[in-house]
Amino acid sequence: MKMCEVRTGSAPQVLRSTLGSCVGIGLLWRERNLCALAHCLLPYSQTQAAQPSAKYVTDAVPSLLQLIGASPSCYNQLQAIVAGGACMVYQRRLTPNGLIGEQNTKMAQQLLADAGIRVVHTEIGGISGRQLSIHCDTQQYVVRTFERIN
Template identity: 70%
Template sequence: MNGHDLHVKMCEVRTGSGRQVLRTTLGSCVGIGLLWRGRDLCALAHCLLPESSARSTAPSAKYVTDALPSLLQLMGASRADHAQLEAVIAGGACMVQPVRPAPYGLIGEQNTQMATRLLTEAGIRVIHVDTGGTSGRQLSIDCHSQQFAVRTFERSH
């Protein structure tokens, strides 16, 4: 890590620009990264759960349903700007084997499905998805180059 790295913690949403690198480490949580090349601006959310029954008033990424509006608000993006944004989704792994099948699917799958649905509904183009399986991931977004990287790692036993 260098002085330009901004670590995005669980349930957090952050923006970055210039030489900053947004970075988060994910298991079953899902990371949603937005790139706005025309404004040299990026944002990243680390989402714990798919949805809440109550909408958060403060920027939050605990729920995917709060994360996307929070990202857009922090970036200053209006509905008219959505076509200029590109999205990256990572994480959503199954990090522990359930004792019995989950009735609504595994939490990582639910997080990924919700993120994909909300981005599609918002008219934001998803340019990369790296989700599922049993491996954790680290999502990094270089705000200067507007490039992203997803690194996969195995959990230790």
């Protein structure tokens, strides 16, 4: 998947995103054999997106839910995976809210918690990139870690 993309999948597809400071949010809906993945660049937007989007975490979570057709009464059937949010570049000065990767993962976890969606796996932070893969046919996920190159 590309940066800022949100996508759904079903068997036999594999949804895959390579992440640095961006955060990947995966949703599994085993009862309906659906999965979805968003590759989010930034934590929040001041305005709501008019169409499904993953540029901002605040747009990605509602977009994922809309694309798989989940209503609030079904959120307890969903499982989430959150990966990414690494510090991939050296920063001399921290922003008041922390590093962008940290902001991304905090926002993702907060929005999922607010919706009552159970996060079953997280691999976040640190200085290593990650690749999140969701195998839609088995509803299994894999997070692979790779070191940054200095």
